[in-house]
Amino acid sequence: MVSRVVLRLALDERAARLRQTLVGRYGAVGLPLLESGAFTLVFTLFVRPRVAPVSYLLFVYVGVLAWRTFARGVSAAAGSLVRAAPVLRQVPLRAAVVPTSAVLAAFLDAGIALPLLAVGVVALRGWPELAALALWLPIALALQIAATLGLGWLVAVGNAFYRDVGLAIGPLLYILMFAAPVVYPTSVVPLPLRPLFLANPMAAAIDAYRAALLGGVPPSLEAVGFASLVALVLLGAGWAALRLCDPRLREVL
Amino acid sequence: MSPAARSTLLQVRALATTLRPPLGLGGGAPGFGLKDISFSVAPGATVLLLGQNGAGKTTLLRLLAGVYRPQGGVISAHGRVGPVIGWTPLFSAELTPREHVRAYGMVAGVALDVDDVIHRAGLDAVAQRPVRLLSAGEQARLALAPGLAVPADLYLLDEGLSLCDPAYRAAAIAFLRRRADEGAAVILAGQDLLCARALCSRGLLLERGRLIADTDLDTAIAVFTAPSAEGDPTRTVVIESVEVQPVIPGAGERIDVRCRVRTGPGAFALLVALKRPGGPGGGAVLFSSRCIFSQEDHGDTRPARTLEVGIPASALPQGRYQIAVAVTDSRGVPLAIREDAAFIPEPQTLRDGPSPLSPLPDSSISLSTSATSVARSWDFDP
Numbered sequence: 293m294v295s296r297v298v299l300r301l302a303l304d305e306r307a308a309r310l311r312q313t314l315v316g317r318y319g320a321v322g323l324p325l326l327e328s329g330a331f332t333l334v335f336t337l338f339v340r341p342r343v344a345p346v347s348y349l350l351f352v353y354v355g356v357l358a359w360r361t362f363a364r365g366v367s368a369a370a371g372s373l374v375r376a377a378p379v380l381r382q383v384p385l386r387a388a389v390v391p392t393s394a395v396l397a398a399f400l401d402a403g404i405a406l407p408l409l410a411v412g413v414v415a416l417r418g419w420p421e422l423a424a425l426a427l428w429l430p431i432a433l434a435l436q437i438a439a440t441l442g443l444g445w446l447v448a449v450g451n452a453f454y455r456d457v458g459l460a461i462g463p464l465l466y467i468l469m470f471a472a473p474v475v476y477p478t479s480v481v482p483l484p485l486r487p488l489f490l491a492n493p494m495a496a497a498i499d500a501y502r503a504a505l506l507g508g509v510p511p512s513l514e515a516v517g518f519a520s521l522v523a524l525v526l527l528g529a530g531w532a533a534l535r536l537c538d539p540r541l542r543e544v545l
Numbered sequence: 546m547s548p549a550a551r552s553t554l555l556q557v558r559a560l561a562t563t564l565r566p567p568l569g570l571g572g573g574a575p576g577f578g579l580k581d582i583s584f585s586v587a588p589g590a591t592v593l594l595l596g597q598n599g600a601g602k603t604t605l606l607r608l609l610a611g612v613y614r615p616q617g618g619v620i621s622a623h624g625r626v627g628p629v630i631g632w633t634p635l636f637s638a639e640l641t642p643r644e645h646v647r648a649y650g651m652v653a654g655v656a657l658d659v660d661d662v663i664h665r666a667g668l669d670a671v672a673q674r675p676v677r678l679l680s681a682g683e684q685a686r687l688a689l690a691p692g693l694a695v696p697a698d699l700y701l702l703d704e705g706l707s708l709c710d711p712a713y714r715a716a717a718i719a720f721l722r723r724r725a726d727e728g729a730a731v732i733l734a735g736q737d738l739l740c741a742r743a744l745c746s747r748g749l750l751l752e753r754g755r756l757i758a759d760t761d762l763d764t765a766i767a768v769f770t771a772p773s774a775e776g777d778p779t780r781t782v783v784i785e786s787v788e789v790q791p792v793i794p795g796a797g798e799r800i801d802v803r804c805r806v807r808t809g810p811g812a813f814a815l816l817v818a819l820k821r822p823g824g825p826g827g828g829a830v831l832f833s834s835r836c837i838f839s840q841e842d843h844g845d846t847r848p849a850r851t852l853e854v855g856i857p858a859s860a861l862p863q864g865r866y867q868i869a870v871a872v873t874d875s876r877g878v879p880l881a882i883r884e885d886a887a888f889i890p891e892p893q894t895l896r897d898g899p900s901p902l903s904p905l906p907d908s909s910i911s912l913s914t915s916a917t918s919v920a921r922s923w924d925f926d927p
Contacts, residue, residue, distance in 0.1 A: 296651065297651050297652055300647070300648055300651040301648065301651075301652075304636060304637065304640055304644060304648050305637070307639075307640065307644065308636075308637035308638075308639035308640050309639075311639045311675065312639070312675075375637075378631050378633065378634075378635045378636075379635040379636065379652060380612070381607060381612055381630065381631070382607075382610065382612065382628050382629070382630040382631050382635060382692075383610075383612070383628065383635075383652050383653060384610060384611040384612055385652050389652075453567040454567060454570075539613065539614035540614075542607075542612055542613060543564045543565075543613060544566065544567055
């Protein structure tokens with residue numbers, strides 16, 4: 293029942309957001325492509341990375357799509373409780389439902405871009421290896437969902453009490469993007485900084501996506517373990533924050 | 546449903562809560578709070594929750610709806626609560642009324658007939674239009690209609706009716722009256738006395754977070770609309786407790802009523818009446834008494850004082866009686882009313898042993914004495 297409410301709210305949130313737009317749902321395809329194109333232009337002209345064997349555009353597109361979904365989910369979750377104040381102050385609906393549906397809506401948006409990604413992968417690199425796909429895609433998805441939900445729940449509660457959280461989360465996520473292997477591979481990160489770098493679960497998730505789709509270097513088991521631990525801590529902390537603050541946060545919305 | 550649940554749909558005891566801004570914000574300003582709210586609602590009751598802006602009506606409704614959690618006291622509700630607390634649609638203004646009703650049904654956990662709800666709200670012509678393009682009245686109808694369509698035993702409504710056009714308002718009131726006849730209860734918060742008179746028979750009067758009167762509608766409205774100087778501290782009067790001695794009165798014995806009252810400075814009268822409970826039009830005052838008292842100015846504090854009034858209850862026939870207590874100002878305007886129930890046992894019981902003067906079941910409490918009849922029956926000349 294709760295899952296149906298989450299899905300309904302997510303679909304309605306998307307419908308409301310896309311209404312009175314020109315490109316509608318296809319913005320979810322166009323914007324990551326535009327962003328990837330801009331990164332490709334800048335980095336191939338000035339930095340000249342050596343990313344083999346796929347083209348840099350496809351490499352960046354996978355990273356941008358994963359990161360944008362994460363960032364969109366977290367920032368949508370941040371403002372979700374405040375936006376849903378009218379319903380939360382009338383109906384004793386579980387507060388956790390609201391940021392969860394915001395995160396789900398971000399993932400539904402990303403789903404629109406998947407056909408283009410599939411065509412790009414097959415056209416530029418060929419069919420991905422089934423074994424790598426079957427192993428790394430679920431790991432990448434699990435890490436990303438856990439990290440997005442956990443951080444989303446936390447910032448949603450934080451923003452309910454202090455609106456600075458919602459104002460800061462957008463710029464912070466943009467800065468964090470450069471601390472994840474979105475526009476560069478993990479291999480260029482200096483070894484002493486590697487543990488700190490891998491504390492970001494999205495770093496391991498992006499590497500896992502690339503290993504699944506592009507045959508890239510997969511993350512090490514230690515990296516996956518560390519990322520899983522951080523993602524689980526985020527998930528637990530976010531859930532606990534929502535459970536503990538649920539009655540109180542309705543009073544400050 | 547248990548017998549207790551049948552006689553009382555909602556029981557509120559010593560409810561207290563304080564809404565505070567988050568730590569570090571609000572400059573340490575004291576939060577708004579409700580304090581020591583007690584009342585009960587029986588099946589079929591139609592109650593107006595009355596009070597000035599900021600008195601705590603909406604906060605109380607949210608507590609009753611389970612949206613806020615009380616910091617003290619107990620709320621026990623039997624049956625399903627149907628809150629319609631806002632008067633604007635709950636979801637994004639980009640969605641259509643149809644999408645709103647569908648989403649409301651989902652979050653309320655009820656499969657609503659979307660077309661039927663839209664039709665009853667008179668929104669067929671705008672059903673596919675974004676809500677932001679609807680008029681204020683249409684938005685109010687959209688806020689009310691799904692809430693009223695959810696089957697409930699206790700309806701909680703806040704102001705929204707007054708924004709709707711007369712036709713919809715009349716239909717909604719007729720629906721709520723019908724539901725009350727079927728055993729549901731309605732609590733309507735607001736200051737729309739037109740709606741209130743059409744729907745409600747009982748009034749709860751809130752002032753600055755305290756319940757100062759739980760009485761019939763006419764008396765509540767009379768107290769609410771009585772002329773008063775804004776900020777006059779004497780307006781806040783609380784009858785904190787009423788004790789009756791002896792608990793089992795013998796024939797011809799005087800009944801002493803001891804009241805603990807908290808007032809601001811000024812001159813007041815305490816009126817105590819022994820009444821027969823009755824239905825609409827009943828509740829005749831049998832005996833009454835009064836005492837005049839004054840309170841000195843103690844600055845910001847309002848000390849409580851205990852007053853005792855005797856009622857000569859000679860030749861009382863056996864049966865049930867009520868003790869009603871009111872505090873009025875020097876002009877006779879009621880400032881606080883409390884109607885505690887009492888029960889006089891039959892003569893055999895008196896001989897057999899103690900049977901305490903105990904509260905009547907809430908469903909049998911009559912709250913029908915109007916302000917006019919109170920003044921006339923108590924023969925109080927201001």
